[in-house]
Amino acid sequence: MALIDLKQIFKTYQMGSTQINALNGLNCEIGEGEYVALMGPSGSGKSTLMNVIGCLDSPTSGSYLLNGNDVSKMSEDDLAKVRNVEIGFVFQSFNLLPRTSALENVALPLVYAGIGKKERLDRAQIVLEKVGLGDRGDHKPNELSGGQRQRVAIARALINNPSIVLADEPTGNLDSTSSLEIMNLFEEIHAEGNTVVMVTHEEDIAEYAKRTIRMIDGKLATQLSVT
Numbered sequence: 694m695a696l697i698d699l700k701q702i703f704k705t706y707q708m709g710s711t712q713i714n715a716l717n718g719l720n721c722e723i724g725e726g727e728y729v730a731l732m733g734p735s736g737s738g739k740s741t742l743m744n745v746i747g748c749l750d751s752p753t754s755g756s757y758l759l760n761g762n763d764v765s766k767m768s769e770d771d772l773a774k775v776r777n778v779e780i781g782f783v784f785q786s787f788n789l790l791p792r793t794s795a796l797e798n799v800a801l802p803l804v805y806a807g808i809g810k811k812e813r814l815d816r817a818q819i820v821l822e823k824v825g826l827g828d829r830g831d832h833k834p835n836e837l838s839g840g841q842r843q844r845v846a847i848a849r850a851l852i853n854n855p856s857i858v859l860a861d862e863p864t865g866n867l868d869s870t871s872s873l874e875i876m877n878l879f880e881e882i883h884a885e886g887n888t889v890v891m892v893t894h895e896e897d898i899a900e901y902a903k904r905t906i907r908m909i910d911g912k913l914a915t916q917l918s919v920t
Contacts, residue, residue, distance in 0.1 A: 697722065697746055698722050701720065702718070702757065727904060729906060730904070730905045732893060732907050738911040741911075743859055748780065751765070773805075778806070779855055787834070790834075794833055802849060806853065817830070824844040840868075840875065847863075860890070863875055
């Protein structure tokens, strides 16, 4: 059974009098422990697909089974729990709270999980050390480099030991050296058993994945697996 199973997914947006089909009858399966890159031109539906997989957005029609559970039948509370526990998100723009320390940014998902402050900060420190920033916990985002900020964002994504890590252009705002460090970190995350799904427009970044899915016009165009 696939961890992520999407069948005949449509996502339609109404822009004034124009109807836009961001996803157009898409079918896709991603197995547990896979490392997948999503590629395609601007407007091909990559980020929309990522949002659907991550339960940030709902398809207009179609079936989405996540670990055998029908996402369309989940309540908002259940969806929030899935987003907080099952899925870790990494964004191009980091999405860190600017006035909050790195340690507290990493611990934030544990607040929503109802975990006490001491345990939150202890667990956040462990994950910060895992991404090589154990000595930067008291720094605010503006006191960190772009690569370090993305490491904080990755640590936050990992804090709940999610089964799936979703990364939307994770190296888009980074220089080549920082990009290499971040991609090496994703390789470590995948090696530890996480399912990684990454949107990227950069061929050299996609090469880190074990399978590349190319999209066009809201559908899968081609798939290439690396053995």
